[in-house]
Each structure stands twice: as structure tokens, then as C-alpha cells.
Amino acid sequence: MSAPASNLTIDADRLWSTIIETAHFGGTEKGGVRRLTLSEEDRQVRDWFRAACEAAGCTVSVDGLGNMFALRPGKDMTKPPLGIGSHLDTQPTGGKFDGILGVMAALEVVRTLNDAGIETEAPICVCNWTNEEGSRFAPAMMGSAGYVADLPVSDILARTDAEGISVGAALDAIGYRGTEEVGARKFSGFLELHIEQGPILEAEGLPIGVVEHGQGIIWYDGRISGFESHTGSTPMHLRKDALAALSEIVLAIEALAKAHGPNAVGSVGEAVIARPSRNVIPGEIAFSGEFRTPDAAILDALDKALQTQVKEIAARRRVDIRLDTIWRKEPTHFDPAMTGAIAAAADRLGLPHRPIVSGAGHDSFHLATVVPTAMIFVPCKDGVSHNELESAKPEECAAGANVLLHAVLAVAGGGA
Amino acid sequence: MSAPASNLTIDADRLWSTIIETAHFGGTEKGGVRRLTLSEEDRQVRDWFRAACEAAGCTVSVDGLGNMFALRPGKDMTKPPLGIGSHLDTQPTGGKFDGILGVMAALEVVRTLNDAGIETEAPICVCNWTNEEGSRFAPAMMGSAGYVADLPVSDILARTDAEGISVGAALDAIGYRGTEEVGARKFSGFLELHIEQGPILEAEGLPIGVVEHGQGIIWYDGRISGFESHTGSTPMHLRKDALAALSEIVLAIEALAKAHGPNAVGSVGEAVIARPSRNVIPGEIAFSGEFRTPDAAILDALDKALQTQVKEIAARRRVDIRLDTIWRKEPTHFDPAMTGAIAAAADRLGLPHRPIVSGAGHDSFHLATVVPTAMIFVPCKDGVSHNELESAKPEECAAGANVLLHAVLAVAGGGA
Numbered sequence: 001m002s003a004p005a006s007n008l009t010i011d012a013d014r015l016w017s018t019i020i021e022t023a024h025f026g027g028t029e030k031g032g033v034r035r036l037t038l039s040e041e042d043r044q045v046r047d048w049f050r051a052a053c054e055a056a057g058c059t060v061s062v063d064g065l066g067n068m069f070a071l072r073p074g075k076d077m078t079k080p081p082l083g084i085g086s087h088l089d090t091q092p093t094g095g096k097f098d099g100i101l102g103v104m105a106a107l108e109v110v111r112t113l114n115d116a117g118i119e120t121e122a123p124i125c126v127c128n129w130t131n132e133e134g135s136r137f138a139p140a141m142m143g144s145a146g147y148v149a150d151l152p153v154s155d156i157l158a159r160t161d162a163e164g165i166s167v168g169a170a171l172d173a174i175g176y177r178g179t180e181e182v183g184a185r186k187f188s189g190f191l192e193l194h195i196e197q198g199p200i201l202e203a204e205g206l207p208i209g210v211v212e213h214g215q216g217i218i219w220y221d222g223r224i225s226g227f228e229s230h231t232g233s234t235p236m237h238l239r240k241d242a243l244a245a246l247s248e249i250v251l252a253i254e255a256l257a258k259a260h261g262p263n264a265v266g267s268v269g270e271a272v273i274a275r276p277s278r279n280v281i282p283g284e285i286a287f288s289g290e291f292r293t294p295d296a297a298i299l300d301a302l303d304k305a306l307q308t309q310v311k312e313i314a315a316r317r318r319v320d321i322r323l324d325t326i327w328r329k330e331p332t333h334f335d336p337a338m339t340g341a342i343a344a345a346a347d348r349l350g351l352p353h354r355p356i357v358s359g360a361g362h363d364s365f366h367l368a369t370v371v372p373t374a375m376i377f378v379p380c381k382d383g384v385s386h387n388e389l390e391s392a393k394p395e396e397c398a399a400g401a402n403v404l405l406h407a408v409l410a411v412a413g414g415g416a
Numbered sequence: 417m418s419a420p421a422s423n424l425t426i427d428a429d430r431l432w433s434t435i436i437e438t439a440h441f442g443g444t445e446k447g448g449v450r451r452l453t454l455s456e457e458d459r460q461v462r463d464w465f466r467a468a469c470e471a472a473g474c475t476v477s478v479d480g481l482g483n484m485f486a487l488r489p490g491k492d493m494t495k496p497p498l499g500i501g502s503h504l505d506t507q508p509t510g511g512k513f514d515g516i517l518g519v520m521a522a523l524e525v526v527r528t529l530n531d532a533g534i535e536t537e538a539p540i541c542v543c544n545w546t547n548e549e550g551s552r553f554a555p556a557m558m559g560s561a562g563y564v565a566d567l568p569v570s571d572i573l574a575r576t577d578a579e580g581i582s583v584g585a586a587l588d589a590i591g592y593r594g595t596e597e598v599g600a601r602k603f604s605g606f607l608e609l610h611i612e613q614g615p616i617l618e619a620e621g622l623p624i625g626v627v628e629h630g631q632g633i634i635w636y637d638g639r640i641s642g643f644e645s646h647t648g649s650t651p652m653h654l655r656k657d658a659l660a661a662l663s664e665i666v667l668a669i670e671a672l673a674k675a676h677g678p679n680a681v682g683s684v685g686e687a688v689i690a691r692p693s694r695n696v697i698p699g700e701i702a703f704s705g706e707f708r709t710p711d712a713a714i715l716d717a718l719d720k721a722l723q724t725q726v727k728e729i730a731a732r733r734r735v736d737i738r739l740d741t742i743w744r745k746e747p748t749h750f751d752p753a754m755t756g757a758i759a760a761a762a763d764r765l766g767l768p769h770r771p772i773v774s775g776a777g778h779d780s781f782h783l784a785t786v787v788p789t790a791m792i793f794v795p796c797k798d799g800v801s802h803n804e805l806e807s808a809k810p811e812e813c814a815a816g817a818n819v820l821l822h823a824v825l826a827v828a829g830g831g832a
Contacts, residue, residue, distance in 0.1 A: 198649025215648055219694065229799055231683045232631055232708050232775025233614025236674050238799075243684055244670050247663035254660050258652050267647045268659055270692040278635065278685045278704045288694045292648050359648025383645055383654075386696075 006348060008116055010405055012398035015108040019397065022048055022088075022104070023096040032388025033096055037089035037131035037142075038066065038167070043174035045088045049103065049128055056110045058126065061185070062178025064153060066130040066171050067143045069185050072110050074123035074412065082120075082412040083187040083371075084109060084404065085127030086194060087143075087363060091135050095390020097380060097397070102193045103128050105401035109408055121413030122188055129363045130176075136161045137170075144363035146182050148370050153182045189338060189411055190367040193376045193404045195392055197360050199383030207399045208346045209356035209377030210339050213294035214332030214365045215265075218303055220289040221326050222249070222310075226319040228275065228283030243282040245317050246271055252309045253289055256302050263357045264293035264302065289323075294331045294357045332358075332365045338374035338411065345406030351399055360385075376403050422764060424532055426821055428814035431524040435813065438464055438504075438520070439512040448804025449512055453505035453547035453558075454482065454583070459590035461504050465519065465544055472526045474542065477601070478594025480569060482546040482587050483559045485601050488526050490539035490828065498536075498828040499606040499787075500525060500820065501543030503559075503779060507551050511806020513796060513813070518609045519544050521817035525824055537829030538604055545779045546592075552577045553586075560779035562598050564786050569598045605754060605827055606783040609792045609820045611808055613776050615799030623815045624762045625772035625793030626755050629710030630748030630781045631681075634719055636705040637742050638665070638726075642735040644691065644699030659698040661733045662687055668725045669705055672718050679773045680709035680718065705739075710747045710773045748774075748781045754790035754827065761822030767815055776801075792819050 025045040026035030035041040046068065050060045053070035060070045071081060086102025106126040113120065129147075134140025137159045145151045157168035171177035196202075201209050226240035250268045257266030267290060274284040291302040307323065314321040339355075346353040356377055358365075367373045378400035381391035408414070441464065442450045442457030451457040462484065466476045469486035476486045487497060502518025522542040529536065545563075550556025553575045561567045573584035587593035612618075617625050642656035666684045673682030683706060690700040707718040723739065730737040755771075762769040772793055774781075783789045794816035797807035824830070 196649060197646050198651070199645070199654050200649075200651060203654060217648070229615070230613050230776055230801060231681065231685055231706060232633070232777075233612060233616075233801075234681070234775070234799060235614070235616060235679075236670070236677060236681055238615050238619060239683075241670070241683060243666055243687065247666040250659055250663040251667075254652070254657070261652060263651075265647065265650070265652055267655075267657060267697055269647055269694045269696055269698065271659065271687070271689060271698075272692070273687060276686040276688070278706070280685055281683055282685065282687075290647060290694070359650070360646055361648075383650060385646060385649075 008112065008405065010108045010112045010398060010401045012394055014111065015104060015397060015401055016394040018104045018107065019096055019100060022100065026090065028093065028388055030388040032390065033090045033094050034092055035088070035090040036092065036136040037133060038136070038170035038174055038176070040174065042089055043176065046128070046176060049088060052107060053126060056107065056114055058110065061180045062176055063180040063185065064178060064182045065143050065146045065156060066176040066178065067147060068128040070126040072124040074120045076121050077123060079122040080186045080188040081123035081125035082408060083125050083127050083190040083367065084408060086192050087129045087132035089131055089133050091133050091386045093388050095385060095387060097195045097390055097392050098197065098385050099132055101195060101392065101397055101400065105193045105397070105404050108401050109405045112405060118414055120409070124408060124412055125187065132363055137167050141361055141363050141366055144366035148366045149183060150366055187371045189371050190364060190373040191338065191404060191407055191411070192362060192364040193378070193400045194362060195380040195385060196377040197380060197383065197385035200356060201377060201379035202381070202383060204354065206352050206354050207378065207396060208351045208353035208403055210342045210353050211358050211375035211377055212334055212339050212355045214358045214362070215292035215294055216296055216299045216331035217292050217327065217329040218290060218299055218325060219327040221324050222287045222289060223322045224285045224319055226283050229281050231279045231281055234281060239281055240317065240319050241281050242285040242319060243273060245313055245319050245321065246285050246287060248313045249310060253306060256305050257291060260293060260298050260302060264291065264298055265359065266291040266302065292359055296331055332368050334368055334374040335372035338372050341407045341410045342374055342376050342403060345403045345410060348406055349402050351403065376400055424528065424821065426524045426528045426814060426817045428810055430527065431520060431813060431817055432810040434520045434523065435512055435516060438516065442506065444509065444804055446804040448806065449506045449510050450508055451504070451506040451510070452508065452552040453549060454552070454586035454590055454592070456590065458505055459592065462544070462592060465504060468523060469542060472523065472530055474526065477596045478592055479596040479601065480594060480598045481559045481562045481572060482592040482594065483563060484544040486542040488540045490536045492537050493539060495538040496602045496604040497539035497541035498824060499541050499543050499603040499783065500824060502608050502610060503545045503548035505547055505549050507549050507802045509804050511801060511803060513611045513806055513808050514613065514801050515548055517611060517808065517813055517816065521609045521813070521820050524817050525821045528821060534830055536825065540824060540828055541603065548779055553583050557777055557779050557782055560782035564782045565599055566782055603787050605788040606780060607754065607790060607820060607823055607827070608778060608780040609794070609816045610778060611796040611801060612793040613796060613799065613801035616772060617793060617795035618797070618799060620770065622768050622770050623794065623812060624767045624769035624819055626758045626769050627774050627791035627793055628750055628755050628771045630774045630778070631708035631710055632712055632715045632747035633708050633743065633745040634706060634715055634741060635743040637740050638703045638705060639738045640701045640735055642699050645697050647695045647697055650697060655697055656733065656735050657697050658701040658735060659689060661729055661735050661737065662701050662703060664729045665726060669722060672721050673707060676709060676714050676718060680707065680714055681775065682707040682718065708775055712747055748784050750784055750790040751788035754788050757823045757826045758790055758792050758819060761819045761826060764822055765818050767819060792816055
């Protein structure tokens with residue numbers, strides 16, 4: 001690798017303008033974005049992205065799942081390119097930054113290198129992964145899952161939305177079922193800039209998070225069966241109160257996560273009482289629960305402890321409790337050389353940073369299974385994401401893009 | 417009072433036949449009854465009841481709220497009659513016994529006295545109170561509420577059902593807006609036989625409960641406002657989890673009720689998470705809660721303790737909690753002479769009994785505010801009520817009716 005152009009910075013105004021300009025594709029009245037994957041709005045932003053990349057001298061190709069790759073040549077074209085990017089689809093009531101910042105910052109890196117006349121050693125490839133959000137088609141991170149062969153392409157193409165439209169048909173409808181074989185595009189590494197979608201950086205006043213791990217996740221579906229009876233005429237000792245049992249489970253999950261801190265988290269997100277009534281003791285409740293931690297051994301310990309406590313609660317309260325593990329994802333550990341390059345880039349720019357764990361899932365989790373990968377986080381207002389109120393400041397976006405620029409220069413080899 | 421006819425018993429088969437026969441008016445496929453107040457099915461059972469009472473020598477009158485009074489003359493017609501009875505309306509998916517047993521047993525007492533040629537000193541009046549259930553028109557116990565002037569008659573007549581039909585119009589539609597002034601019918605006392613609607617008698621193997629108190633009730637509506645955030649990216653110490661706060665409240669209500677046992681009860685019956693999602697920390701929850709106890713001082717203490725604990729939970733968890741008292745009903749204390757007559761009747765019949773508290777509301781709670789009143793409970797299967805599965809055995813119904821018979825003889829004065 002050659003010495004980086006140490007005082008180079010991206011054009012913060014241009015980056016911000018592309019974010020604001022493209023937010024019109026699916027823009028909502030509240031200032032958010034509704035751009036479901038493979039929708040007409042997604043086609044519009046994809047067309048914009050293709051044209052912008054081509055205008056920046058890149059060659060754009062599309063694979064069989066609609067994943068888009070904009071290649072900027074390097075000095076040594078025998079080297080696989082360094083992938084940078086994220087996704088352009090949003091939640092049904094999403095914001096302007098989730099995924100979008102990562103793609104636009106990657107484009108801005110290319111434009112900055114162009115303006116400075118810098119040719120990197122390895123090529124650079126700006127990526128837009130299909131259906132990261134998973135709102136229209138399940139699962140989330142679908143395009144990168146197909147890319148790393150975590151799911152068969154044929155399986156993905158057959159998935160349908162709520163209206164019965166398949167991924168394949170939706171790709172055809174917007175003209176984005178490409179000819180490139182899925183997974184054929186090889187990278188030497190991958191870097192993704194993303195808003196944190198959490199409150200830690202903002203709370204600590206830090207502009208940069210170096211994402212070292214992705215949480216392992218265990219998801220539960222639960223059902224408590226007690227006995228519905230009259231709240232007035234059933235003595236306390238004869239009750240089989242499903243809500244009281246759930247309450248103990250909620251607090252047990254919370255206490256277990258806290259006891260395995262600081263990075264373990266756990267919660268119950270959904271709980272529905274069957275036939276609720278003010279004067280009927282809840283007899284049946286369905287709920288969902290989860291634990292997340294970057295440590296697989298802790299994930300095991302949390303699961304085991306919860307199962308034990310649930311058995312005890314069920315026996316003591318004489319209720320039936322089913323607790324089924326419906327999904328388990330092992331923790332992601334990003335590449336130390338890549339996280340090191342990010343930290344060094346931030347240091348070079350004088351931007352304070354901290355190591356951080358990604359609680360949400362990202363395409364980089366899939367990429368990390370095949371190439372050295374890492375992520376950069378920047379703060380977002382109040383940690384809010386997946387919401388039209390999602391917000392980040394121009395200078396926060398620029399700081400992240402500058403770290404991405406210098407990490408790219410370090411990893412891909414920045415020459416004058 | 418003259419000496420009772422100590423070996424007299426009701427006709428258990430006849431009582432059971434009337435219960436089964438009248439269950440056809442609104443009978444459901446599952447063996448329950450759907451007989452909403454002032455419906456066509458209610459008219460049918462009212463017509464049956466009027467004809468049966470007249471056939472038993474009673475004079476039937478109807479007041480302006482449809483409350484029905486079947487008077488059996490006594491030796492001393494200057495004495496106000498002893499009221500006995502309950503209600504014939506049911507829940508939308510109700511059972512064959514709730515209310516109905518009390519009316520049919522009262523009719524059976526009259527028939528038994530007729531067969532035995534017994535004329536009581538005071539007259540007896542078999543009552544069918546309008547809209548005890550409160551399912552079609554709110555509030556429950558409406559007819560007896562009007563009778564004791566707890567609610568103005570004009571107010572009651574104007575109440576409407578979900579289709580906008582008023583009580584007055586519904587009374588007219590089935591021909592049961594009577595001419596008797598509401599409240600003009602005076603009683604010397606009131607006795608009501610009812611299924612327990614709870615599990616205590618069955619659990620203890622006792623055929624008779626002597627209802628000494630009706631629970632005082634406090635009803636709450638609550639709302640917890642935390643903050644919705646991503647379950648994966650929000651560290652435990654930055655969460656404002658509304659469901660965890662609710663869980664503490666549920667367990668606090670349970671613990672407080674247990675600490676004020678054995679007659680205090682408390683629970684949360686409803687809890688609805690706004691915008692629930694598996695990977696979103698619950699930010700807002702609406703819930704209902706209640707305490708019941710036959711002791712007004714304990715009701716005060718429970719309320720005060722809960723309010724204190726809720727404040728502590730809100731402060732510690734940095735969530736907002738509103739807890740509004742939407743209803744408070746003071747405890748009912750039944751007349752000791754009346755409960756004594758019931759206990760003595762059970763003793764005379766060799767039926768084991770215990771004092772019991774009524775957790776559910778009954779017309780007798782209203783009657784108790786104007787005349788000496790008490791209630792008799794008999795077991796019901798699994799304590800289930802307000803359900804098509806509601807069940808009581810013929811011998812259990814007969815035992816209750818026999819206790820009612822002998823209490824009537826004692827209170828009204830049974831002569832040969």
C-alpha cells in the first residue's frame with residue numbers, strides 16, 4: 001500500500017446534497033422515505049445511482065438478485081476490488097439515512113478520489129445490496145445473503161410479498177434482474193458506513209464508532225396458558241394468571257441481560273393477551289422475546305438460564321409455558337485489520353472513536369463470512385431509526401464519509 | 417315469626433326442569449344461553465316467568481324499568497313482602513345458572529310453599545331485575561340501581577346499546593315498560609341465591625356460602641410512556657421499556673393484594689402494547705388494573721401503596737406512568753340477621769357452610785342499601801361463569817334452594 005493522501009477530505013456539501021436529492025424518491029410528507037425494495041421508487045433511485053456512478057467513471061453491473069456493483073478501476077486490476085456501500089431500500093416509514101448514507105458516502109469517496117486525481121492500487125466497487133430491510137420480502141439482508149450463498153438464489157427469487165408477487169417478478173418488473181451470476185463478483189474486503197441506529201455515540205458525544213462485532217441473536221416465541229377467571233371471585237392463591245407469569249419472564253430476561261453486560265441485551269417486544277377484559281384474569285398470552293450478545297458462550301448461558309427460570313415460573317404458578325427458539329444467529333466478528341484501518345483513519349482525522357457492537361443486522365454481517373469486513377458507525381439523533389424522524393447532521397455524515405475515505409485509501413492503497 | 421316447617425324441602429327435579437326448560441330461550445349450541453337484556457329471548461323468558469308465577473298464585477307487576485315482581489300473599493298484608501330472586505338476562509355467551517338459579521329457586525320456594533299449604537306471615541315477592549349483566553346496556557345491575565335510586569330512572573331509560581337503541585325503546589319493543597313506579601314496591605328484606613362464580617366452595621368441598629360482604633372495588637386505567645427503540649442497538653441502561661415497567665406494576669398489584677389477604681384481590685386484566693414488534697422495545701402500553709376487598713380501609717391502603725410504588729417505578733425507569741382511578745365502589749356489608757338466618761337454615765338442613773365474600777357485583781348490593789339483605793352462594797364447576805361452560809349440579813342447586821326456602825320461612829315467618 002502506498003502512503004495515503006493524508007489531508008484529503010470529501011465534499012460535505014455534495015454528500016449532503018445527494019442524500020437530500022435522492023430522498024425525493026419515495027419521500028414522505030413527514031420528511032422520511034418510503035422506498036420498499038424493488039418498488040417503482042426503488043427503480044427510480046437505482047436509475048439515479050447507476051447514472052451517477054457512470055458519470056463518476058464507474059462501470060455498473062447488476063447480478064441476478066438486483067445487487068448493483070459500480071466498479072472504479074485501480075492500478076492493479078488483478079486485485080479484487082474493495083467493496084464499499086450499503087443499501088438504498090427503506091422501511092415502509094423509513095428515514096433518509098439508514099443504508100442510504102453508506103451508499104452515498106461510497107459514491108462520494110469515488111467522486112473525491114476523481115477530483116483529487118487519485119488512482120488506488122486495488123479497484124473500488126460501490127455496492128447497493130437488494131432488500132436489506134426485509135419489509136416487503138422476508139428475510140432481511142436478502143441480496144447479500146444470496147451473494148454469500150447463505151440462501152439459495154432460487155429460494156430467494158421465489159419469495160413473495162403480501163400481494164403474492166415474487167422477488168423474481170418484482171426484479172423483472174423494474175428491470176433489475178441482472179445478468180451477472182450471483183456471487184461471481186469477488187472482493188478483497190468490504191467496508192460499510194451506517195448510522196448507529198442506537199443511542200450510544202450520541203450519549204457519549206463521539207462522532208465515530210468502530211464496529212468490532214455484530215450481536216449474536218436468539219429469538220423466542222412463547223405462549224403462556226393459565227386460566228381465565230373472574231378477577232373479583234377468584235382468591236389469589238387459586239389464580240393461574242398468565243400476565244403475572246409473563247411479567248416475571250420480562251423481568252427475568254431484563255435481569256439476565258444486565259447480569260451479562262455491558263454488551264448483552266434482552267427484551268420482550270410483543271405480548272398479546274387473548275380475549276382481554278378488565279375483570280377477567282388473563283388466561284392466555286402469546287409473546288416474543290430475544291437476547292443479543294457478541295459472545296456465543298454468553299448467548300448459550302442466557303438461553304440456558306432463561307429456560308431454567310421459565311420452568312421454575314411455570315411450576316410455581318401452575319401455568320403452562322412454551323418457549324420455542326425460532327431463530328439463532330451466531331455473533332459476527334469483524335476483521336481486526338479492517339477495524340484497525342477504520343480506527344487509524346479516525347485518528348488521522350482527529351475524530352474521537354470507540355469500539356462498538358452492532359445490535360441491528362447489516363449486509364456486512366454476510367460479507368464478513370467471505371471477506372475481511374468492518375463497519376463505521378456515526379451517531380443518529382436520539383438513536384432513532386426505522387422511522388421518518390430518523391436524523392443525522394451533515395457534519396456527522398461527513399465525518400463518517402471521511403473515515404470511510406481514509407480507510408479505503410489505507411486498504412485499497414491510495415496513490416497520488 | 418312462627419316455627420318453620422323444619423323438614424320441608426323443595427322439589428329438586430322440578431327446580432332442575434325449570435332451569436333446563438327456560439335455558440331454551442336463547443339457548444346456544446354449546447349448552448349456554450345468549451339472552452341479552454330486553455331482547456326477544458328475554459321477552460320469551462319473561463312471558464314464561466309471568467305465566468309460571470301467575471299459575472303459582474302470584475300477582476305479577478312490572479315497573480317502569482321492566483323489573484318484575486310476583487307477589488305471593490302472606491297472612492299479614494300490612495307487612496312489606498320479603499323479596500327473593502335475581503335476574504334472567506345473560507352475558508352474550510352466558511350460562512344456564514348465573515341469575516337464573518336465583519329466580520327459579522325463588523319460584524320453586526313459592527311452589528313448595530303452595531304444595532305444603534304454607535302461608536307465611538309476611539308476603540313473599542319473587543323478583544326478576546332488569547339488565548343485571550350490563551352487556552347490552554351499561555352499567556350492570558341497572559334495574560336494581562334504578563330501584564334504589566342509585567341512578568335516575570330518566571338517565572337509565574336514555575342509555576343506548578351499540579345500535580343506538582335506548583333502554584326505553586327496548587322496553588317498549590318487548591312490551592315490558594310497566595306502569596308501576598320504579599322504587600314504589602317496598603320490601604322488608606331481600607334474599608338472593610346465586611352461583612359463586614368463583615372456585616372457593618368447590619375447592620373446599622362446601623355446598624353453601626353465606627355471603628357476608630361484597631367486595632369494594634377500585635378500577636384503574638393506566639398508560640405507560642417509555643421510548644420505542646431498537647432491541648438490538650439500545651444498551652440496557654439507556655432503555656425506557658414500557659413493558660418492563662408494566663411487569664413491575666403487575667407484580668406489585670399481585671404482591672399488595674396477597675399482603676392484604678385473604679379477601680383482598682388485585683390484578684391487571686388488559687394490557688395493549690402500541691405498535692408491537694419483535695425487535696422494538698415497547699414504548700407505550702395502555703392497561704387496566706383493579707383491587708377488590710371487603711374492607712374500605714384496606715382498599716384505601718392498597719390504593720395508596722400502589723400509587724407510591726408506581727411513582728417509584730416511573731422515576732427509577734425514567735418512564736411516564738399515568739394511573740387514573742376510574743371507578744370506586746365501597747364494600748357491601750350484608751345484614752347480620754339475614755346472614756344469620758341463612759347460616760341457621762343451612763345448619764338445620766345439615767349443609768356445611770362458610771362465610772364468603774362476593775367478588776362479583778349483584779343486585780343484592782343495591783338492595784342492601786335500602787333493606788336488610790343477604791345472599792346464598794352455591795358452587796359452580798371450576799368457578800367458571802359468564803361462559804357457556806358454566807355448570808352446577810342438580811343437587812347443588814337444590815341445596816341452595818332449600819337453604820333459601822328455610823331462610824324465607826325464618827325471615828317471613830313460616831306458618832302451617
